[in-house]
Amino acid sequence: MEFWIPNALVFVILAVELLTMNRREGTVRKDAFSYQIAAAGFFVGYFSAFALRRCPPLLGSWAVLAGTALALPGTAFRFWSIRSLGEYFTRVVQVSPDQKVVEAGPYRYIRHPSYSGSIAASLGVALSLRSTVSLGCMMIPILAGLGYRIKVEERALAESLGEPYKAYMRRTKRLIPLVW
Secondary structure (H helix, E strand, O other): OOOOOHHHHHHHHHHHHHHHHHOOOOEEEOOOOHHHHHHHHHHHHHHHHHHHOOOOOEOOHHHHHHHHHHHHEEEEEHHHHHHHHHHHHHHHHHHHHHOOOOOOOOHHOEEOOHHHHHHHHHHHHHHHOHHHHHHHHHHHHHHHHHHHHHHHHHHHHHHHHHHHHHHHHHHOOOOOOOOO
């Protein structure tokens, strides 16, 4: 099995997101460049990981299978998250006056399931490259970019949605159910 299988998922994710992006009327944009920073983290992570994929120490062929086993459900989880947000899914952090806290689908369990799915898919792709150097080069900038985005998003939602979102934050974990 080649590493291209889980890597093809990256392009599927990007295509779905580009096709499903929407900008709602009457929203207040509170992005603080978090989209650009997160996108830069993904770009730097993927570019450097692919460029350095032949750097030792190399993992065994099991890593391709493990990577695919992470990338496929990670991608599916992200799609489920996007679908659950419906009209509230956008590329930039923005809040509309009529917006409610979404607690359907995977949002029942964690606050940022689409990011959890992206992290799992990216980790799967990184593993499929079989290089521990690529693994670190991919995950560090991605986690840094998403960490910043999560802070911006949570601040914007807490300010705009108030107590309902703050209560939701107290009930749920950020990325991993029951853990963090």
